[in-house]
Amino acid sequence: MADTDPDELERRIARTRAELADTVDAIADRVSPKRVAERTVADVKTRATHLVTSVGDALGVTQRPVEYADDPDRLWAEEQPSLAPVLIGVGVVLVVGAAITLWRRRRRRF
Template sequence: MADRARDPAAIERDIEQTREELARSIDELADRLSPKHAAQRGMARAKEEAGRVAEDIGAIVRKDAQDRPRSPLTGPVLIGAGVVATAVALRLLMRRRRR
């Protein structure tokens, strides 16, 4: 079977489509590798994990509170522990970000 000659206009359309796809791929890679976006993704993951830890601690505290009488210092102590844990986590993230 003989090769059919391709229409030059069709070849140009194929080239232009390939260029557009390549440009989209490059933009997507640049977005993924952007330090700003990487930091935002890291912070989002840290917030999600902190939320899960807070939920777990809350569940433990609620179960513990049901099992024994409540101390008047339980609330402030837990709030203080949460603030300290959050401050330490943020400090570690900021230190990691500087490296």
């Protein structure tokens, strides 16, 4: 029939079975609900960290590690951005808008 020794065939079959078992275990681990949930949580944490970093960079706030003994009311005390320029800008826009509205109303009457 073939020149292959029966013992060699049995070793090949055993090796193939072991490889197949490893493959099935890897697939089962990959589609396991627990593993899918762990990967999803890790992905959400990574995305949230990137979002917080981006928002912090846009606001000029730098991250620093929070210690257990930190006072919650003072966490942002040293690094809190100044809102004064934003508030002044909003105030100027409101005043100019109100002035233009009043000017137009007076112009219509005459």
